[in-house]
Amino acid sequence: MTGVLLRAAHVTRRFGAFTAVDDVSMGVEPGEVVGLLGANGAGKTTLIRMLLGLIAVTSGRVDLLGGPPDRQRRRRLGYVPQGLGLYGDLTVRENLSFSARAYGTAEPVLSPALRGYADVLVRELPLGAQRQVAFLAALAHAPDVLVLDEPTSGVDVLARAALWDTIRAQAERGAGVLVTTHYMQEAQQCDRLLLMSDGRLVGEGSEADIIGSTTAVAVRTGDWARAFAALAELAEVLRAAGIEASLQPVPATIEERMLVLSRQAKAS
């Protein structure tokens, strides 16, 4: 498979007077894991819904697997929503049979970790195992495009590492993966990041590219409680208060970059 799997070209979506997505262009290629970052209300969900053909664009153009995102092309898509989309009242095996029938594919083989759970109701599983089941259900038809919403939130570190192994294996067999998240740990697992704020695409590239020249100030002191109270008026006040502290610029985190962008958006 070659070419861009998922593409938005100058896509805009308005709801009445409100512009949810404003002139966004982006793409996902085979074999890459792309992270879509943004605070709540940044436009991530609206963009995804347009890419999947669930809502129409106001202007611009969306391509899924080389054409408009119709029913036929959506069959080659795998989607794991944050709520997982499983039936809690069905067992693991029943959930997997259901999704396999819906996609007209063979039932997936349970991983060793899930084998003991085959006949357990999904709602009685630990969250990490539920996520594994949702992944199996979404991957059984070997989709060309995989869309994941905060795929590893809430699970322990080992379950998280296992999920990332699964995601990476999909990319290595040629699928394009789009992960929406606002967590650093998930962003750091991606090959490339897209940052949205206030409906627009405001950053693209590696974590370092996104953070750019934004810095934060690290205050190191043994007297942090007083320093914290004094910080509202910064270094001068610290010195005047006789607090031994160093103030030094450090690279910002992605979250801090998002905070800066959101304040700029509010100010303009």
Add this chain to the structure above:
Amino acid sequence: MTYSVRSATVRFGPAVALDDVTVEVPAGSVVAVVGGDGAGKSTLLRALVGEVPLDAGLVEAPPRQRLGYLPASAGSWAALTVTQNIDFVAGIYGLAGDELAARRAELLERASLTPAAGRLAAQLSGGMRRKLGFIMAIVHRPALLILDEPSTGVDPVSRIDLWRLASEAAASGAAVLMSTTYLDEAERAAHLVVLDSGRVLVQGSYDQVRAGFAGVVTRADQPVRAEWAWRRGRILHEYWPVGDPPAGTTAVAPDLEDIVIALSLARRNAVPS
């Protein structure tokens, strides 16, 4: 003043939710409890609040009226406005009149919720609802503030607000204990406690945890021993608990994520004694 649970064990039927856990929360500091689903975070917090009895061990906590608790679930009434929610809880603690008005205004301002004061809780975003829950937990100036996953599902901007609010509470003298599933958040706390299957995997300041970490983490495209390796983006990291890694491997400086995974693997892969 330091609040604590000591050698705490909690069982739910045959399941051991907490297994000999000791955690101290000194006044004026933020302690973060981190772990995945089922690690025992909520049980630990609820033991301190007095909602879960211990099968063994001791709890030292202030009396109920000096406790502030934000549960993992919503923690506000959807059909009341932001102001009504705060006033209702404040009333339980005997806060009223000008004193309440001043305290409410101060907290709303600090949480950037002043413009939403008249809005129904049902109409708040997830992040705003968590900040309202935080205000309700702290309105009576508790000596011990317990926050169960205040930042889960919350957008990054509100998350930074919540961390500032928790730090301000500690700076004004409260002992603050909060849980999170995110290791990068725990790195910011004065003291972090990593729970795994009901037991303390490691605890201390981030610097102490790093300094106390034994063994070497290497990076590679292909692992030498798959059961000791985990994924970080396009490459894998691998843990060598004892002895030098083989020639040709490249050591990396492990971050908290690496350390927690390595210690979890060491527990899982250990030969039972």
